[in-house]
Amino acid sequence: MTEWLTDPLAFGFFVRALAALTLVSVLCAVVGSWVVLRGLSYVGDAMSHAVLPGIVAAFLAGGNVLLGAALAAVLSALGMNVLQARSGLKQDSATYIVFVGMFALGIVLLSRTPTFTSDLSHFLIGNPLGVTSTDLWVTAGAVLGVGGLLLGLQKELLLASFDPTEARAIGLPVRRLEQLLLVLIGLVVVLVTALVGTTLSVSLLITGAAAARLYARSLGQMMLFAALFGVLGGAVGLYASYYLGTAAGATVVLVNTVMFVLLLLARGRLARS
Amino acid sequence: MTHLSCEPHCYQPEALHARDLSVRYEHHTALHGASASFRLGEFSAVIGPNGAGKSTLLKAMLGLVPLSGGEVDYGGSADLQPHAAYVPQGQTLDWAFPVTVWDVAMMGRTGRLGWWHRPGPADRARAEQALRQTELWELRGRHIAELSGGQRQRALLARMLVRDAAVLLLDEPLTGVDTTTSQSVLALLRAQADAGRAVVMVTHDLEQAAHWCDQLVLVNRQVVASGTPEQVYTPANIEATFSVSHLGSAHGKA
Numbered sequence: 080m081t082e083w084l085t086d087p088l089a090f091g092f093f094v095r096a097l098a099a100l101t102l103v104s105v106l107c108a109v110v111g112s113w114v115v116l117r118g119l120s121y122v123g124d125a126m127s128h129a130v131l132p133g134i135v136a137a138f139l140a141g142g143n144v145l146l147g148a149a150l151a152a153v154l155s156a157l158g159m160n161v162l163q164a165r166s167g168l169k170q171d172s173a174t175y176i177v178f179v180g181m182f183a184l185g186i187v188l189l190s191r192t193p194t195f196t197s198d199l200s201h202f203l204i205g206n207p208l209g210v211t212s213t214d215l216w217v218t219a220g221a222v223l224g225v226g227g228l229l230l231g232l233q234k235e236l237l238l239a240s241f242d243p244t245e246a247r248a249i250g251l252p253v254r255r256l257e258q259l260l261l262v263l264i265g266l267v268v269v270l271v272t273a274l275v276g277t278t279l280s281v282s283l284l285i286t287g288a289a290a291a292r293l294y295a296r297s298l299g300q301m302m303l304f305a306a307l308f309g310v311l312g313g314a315v316g317l318y319a320s321y322y323l324g325t326a327a328g329a330t331v332v333l334v335n336t337v338m339f340v341l342l343l344l345a346r347g348r349l350a351r352s
Numbered sequence: 353m354t355h356l357s358c359e360p361h362c363y364q365p366e367a368l369h370a371r372d373l374s375v376r377y378e379h380h381t382a383l384h385g386a387s388a389s390f391r392l393g394e395f396s397a398v399i400g401p402n403g404a405g406k407s408t409l410l411k412a413m414l415g416l417v418p419l420s421g422g423e424v425d426y427g428g429s430a431d432l433q434p435h436a437a438y439v440p441q442g443q444t445l446d447w448a449f450p451v452t453v454w455d456v457a458m459m460g461r462t463g464r465l466g467w468w469h470r471p472g473p474a475d476r477a478r479a480e481q482a483l484r485q486t487e488l489w490e491l492r493g494r495h496i497a498e499l500s501g502g503q504r505q506r507a508l509l510a511r512m513l514v515r516d517a518a519v520l521l522l523d524e525p526l527t528g529v530d531t532t533t534s535q536s537v538l539a540l541l542r543a544q545a546d547a548g549r550a551v552v553m554v555t556h557d558l559e560q561a562a563h564w565c566d567q568l569v570l571v572n573r574q575v576v577a578s579g580t581p582e583q584v585y586t587p588a589n590i591e592a593t594f595s596v597s598h599l600g601s602a603h604g605k606a
Contacts, residue, residue: 116449231468238462241449248414248438249463295450296495 087321096207102218104309109226110267111288112301123281125178126268129155131185152265160258205276205328275328282332290339293346367392367519367550373412374421382408386575395545397561398554400571401594406554410521437517439508441524454492456507460514482513502533522553538564
């Protein structure tokens with residue numbers, strides 16, 4: 080009776096994909112909650128494009144693609160923050176100037192690539208079923224590192240997000256905290272990119288956290304709900320793609336989107352009753 | 353905190369002195385050579401029309417806006433400055449933020465705790481005391497979106513109390529709250545001043561300020577007058593502060 084549930088688990092790639100989505104969901108819940116609370120979703124989106132030159136350059140140089148992407152993400156995050164401070168532009172403009180520039184650089188580099196191999200296209204489109212056990216270890220390390228860091232800085236981030244004026248009044252380095260958050264968003268986007276590709280990565284980062292915000296009364300609750308929604312969406316999406324024969328990454332993203340809409344409708348119903 | 357037993361207006365230690373403060377925003381001057389003194393044990397009100405630079409004065413004294421002239425002196429005692437607590441205008445905050453009343457009070461502990469430290473029993477006891485004082489203890493588990501305007505203001509006051517600051521700076525704590533709340537806010541601030549703190553609030557409410565405060569500071573780009581309510585609350589001063597139409601201030605930031 081439960082064979083439909085256990086059958087796919089006989090495949091190593093399926094188990095690894097499930098494990099990777101679960102780990103990434105937890106990571107996205109912790110980082111994504113801050114992204115949603117601070118209105119930085121567009122940074123996640125922009126970041127998913129900005130990593131392209133890192134990916135292509137690393138590929139051309141024969142280096143580690145993930146490392147190249149991470150490097151591009153960190154540079155873009157800091158570059159954007161500096162540009163904004165120097166120009167006095169609003170953050171969205173500063174963000175897109177840097178990130179679209181980075182994306183263009185990626186395409187220019189790409190046009191010099193003699194052969195467009197499947198390795199590279201997998202990274203652009205993403206494929207959870209291609210996750211290796213090394214990827215899993217890297218992701219697990221990121222969950223512990225990033226999660227621990229954000230937990231340790233929670234009260235400072237909370238004050239800086241809820242009331243930046245008071246945060247500055249007590250001498251918190253509000254701008255440094257923001258830079259840190261941007262860099263972390265970049266790193267998470269890189270990890271997620273390997274699973275669902277650059278264009279869909281922002282979905283995993285924010286959809287769960289946004290759904291959680293509808294119901295959470297506190298930050299801890301928001302992160303917990305976001306992780307639950309993310310893990311559930313990942314599992315349901317993966318099974319659905321297995322049985323429907325659809326692209327795994329995109330199916331997971333679709334399931335997340337549907338789940339968000341259902342949770343939103345359910346809240347409206349709760350509020351009326 | 354030393355409890356000062358002397359009468360108001362006798363010599364009291366100066367907690368905060370603003371000397372010739374000027375603040376320029378991109379296209380206009382928000383403050384021009386404003387000077388004021390605030391003493392421990394005194395409750396002061398900063399009063400003026402919209403766009404007069406009242407909030408800017410508070411922020412300048414907190415070091416939150418760059419000064420184009422003048423200086424801020426925390427009574428020669430360097431350790432007073434980090435102990436200035438600030439209460440922002442309630443409507444500048446996002447009340448849908450996922451935090452409870454308890455979380456807001458606990459935020460007051462952030463600076464004192466320092467990086468990587470979590471609140472201990474003493475911090476929780478302080479938060480409880482402040483929430484009882486502001487009559488929010490029963491509501492501590494509530495999400496802040498479910499609070500009334502008055503309760504929100506009281507939550508911010510609880511956070512301020514938790515700071516245990518020597519200098520309290522409040523931006524319009526009486527705006528958007530009902531009469532009952534505004535009376536309890538004023539009584540609480542009065543008690544803080546009587547306990548030896550320097551309390552400074554920005555307000556529009558001249559009547560209440562004259563009734564509750566030791567010092568009025570009338571501001572319109574500069575300090576028009578300052579002193580006890582008896583000295584300052586004169587038709588000529590009010591006229592000079594409020595009635596002069598400042599064309600440039602219409603689009604200015606308060």
